[in-house]
Amino acid sequence: xxxxxxxLVALLALPAAANATAFSNGGFETGTTPGSFSTVNAGGxxxxxxxxVSGSVDYIxxxxxxxxxxxxxxxxxxxxxAIAQTFDTFIGVKYVVDFLIAGxxxxxxxxxxxxxxxxxxxxxxxxxxxTGNDKNSMGWLSKRYTFVATGTSTTLSFTSLDQSAYxxxxxxxxxxxxxxxxxxxxxxxxxxxxxxxxxxRKTALSxx
Numbered sequence: 001x002x003x004x005x006x007x008l009v010a011l012l013a014l015p016a017a018a019n020a021t022a023f024s025n026g027g028f029e030t031g032t033t034p035g036s037f038s039t040v041n042a043g044g045x046x047x048x049x050x051x052x053v054s055g056s057v058d059y060i061x062x063x064x065x066x067x068x069x070x071x072x073x074x075x076x077x078x079x080x081x082a083i084a085q086t087f088d089t090f091i092g093v094k095y096v097v098d099f100l101i102a103g104x105x106x107x108x109x110x111x112x113x114x115x116x117x118x119x120x121x122x123x124x125x126x127x128x129x130x131t132g133n134d135k136n137s138m139g140w141l142s143k144r145y146t147f148v149a150t151g152t153s154t155t156l157s158f159t160s161l162d163q164s165a166y167x168x169x170x171x172x173x174x175x176x177x178x179x180x181x182x183x184x185x186x187x188x189x190x191x192x193x194x195x196x197x198x199x200x201r202k203t204a205l206s207x208x
Contacts, residue, residue, distance in 0.1 A: 067171030076167025089149035113161035120150030
């Protein structure tokens with residue numbers, strides 16, 4: 001009985017959580033119009049949903065081929081930069097972060113790198129070799145990072161590892177729970193229905 005009650009509480013909580021602070025703007029398509037590109041310093045609010053939390057980044061418009069859509073990020077503006085976004089999560093649930101990386105082809109190092117981290121989880125490093133690529137053919141690659149939520153909100157961050165003004169390019173960030181919250185709702189709903197049927201059967205047998 002207690003298990004079913006907890007399941008129903010979780011089910012009822014899903015819509016409210018899902019409509020609170022959801023992950024957004026993973027393609028960097030909304031925000032101040034960057035033109036060719038614009039440099040955003042720590043504390044700047046040019047990129048909707050994201051904070052530049054250290055150094056500076058370049059908000060790329062038409063300067064090079066985006067991984068998707070029309071905009072992307074160079075994690076190095078005048079030097080090493082980092083961006084982060086905080087969004088609602090469910091404690092103990094696994095999340096998959098898919099994203100695209102490339103590298104600024106205008107300067108060294110040719111091997112670019114970034115660090116991805118989520119609250120309460122180990123960070124992971126990813127690299128990209130710019131050899132053979134240019135602004136019209138960036139060679140975007142798909143990468144994946146996973147984490148398990150340790151709180152009702154999680155901060156996801158991307159930090160450059162490049163000591164230059166030519167950093168790792170980032171685009172197409174997508175965050176998804178495994179399984180999706182809608183699946184949990186169906187699971188909880190099914191468990192509640194089974195529990196109700198079992199209680200009815202037990203009651204009928206008691207009066208037989």
